């Protein structure tokens with residue numbers, strides 16, 4: 001789908017990857033409706049890009065429905081917002097679990113359900129869901145994050161098949177570790193100078209994720225994985241052989257790494 005003069009609804013615009021996506025989409029001529037909860041970040045970004053700021057807590061169904069009612073006519077949806085939700089399962093309250101699923105999984109599904117019919121009617125549109133390498137391979141202390149990231153990925157692949165021939169495309173963008181901005185960069189900052197990744201695990205930039213998202217829409221890509229080659233190969237292997245992937249992670253100290261990440265993300269669950 002062409003982006004010039006198309007209207008794109010982007011969630012998580014106040015985050016590190018969302019802001020980069022907003023700028024890349026605008027550079028391609030898209031008109032933007034930007035959402036997030038943090039108005040101190042949302043309003044200046046919207047002003048910079050001549051976009052509409054539509055603040056919304058995606059876990060609040062009334063607010064979400066009002067947003068969807070108002071912007072039912074958009075040409076594309078990018079479901080990018082999420083919370084990292086690391087930690088052992090018994091460390092979450094019932095309410096935290098519900099909110100994590102609502103933000104990371106239910107909201108993208110409800111948004112697609114509300115917005116796709118008008119796209120199909122026009123014979124033109126696109127839905128991007130942002131998953132993660134954690135949507136392909138699970139790690140210690142990340143069961144909730146992976147539950148939602150495997151979930152959105154599976155949802156998008158199924159929806160893509162259902163929409164074949166309608167003119168509406170569906171793509172998955174799956175980033176690895178992203179430096180400079182976003183939830184992993186904030187995790188590093190919280191880790192107090194500790195590099196939580198073992199040597200040799202590469203990172204990418206928010207701009208690479210943003211360009212991949214633009215490309216996914218322009219070329220109707222099935223899935224774009226934004227990570228250095230060894231990580232992409234490892235994820236493909238881990239997807240095919242989850243038991244071997246779990247053993248390999250155990251041998252390479254994934255539990256200790258995940259604990260460091262979970263500590264650096266302590267309380268970051270909504």
Ligand SMILES: NC(=O)c1ccc[n+]([C@@H]2O[C@H](COP(=O)([O-])OP(=O)(O)OC[C@H]3O[C@@H](n4cnc5c(N)ncnc54)[C@H](OP(=O)(O)O)[C@@H]3O)[C@@H](O)[C@H]2O)c1
Pocket residue numbers: 011012013014015016017018035036037038039056057058059080081082083103130131132133174175176177178179181182183184185270
């Ligand atoms: N950064 C990475 O290394 C990395 C790697 C793999 C995948 N990803 C995925 O990339 C996407 C973007 O992540 P990021 O790195 O940009 O994270 P981020 O900087 O933490 O941004 C998260 C965004 O989600 C929004 N959000 C969270 N909960 C929300 C809620 N209840 N209602 C509305 N908005 C909500 C936040 O908005 P407010 O703060 O304004 O509420 C913020 O805009 C996510 O899906 C993430 O899982 C990131």
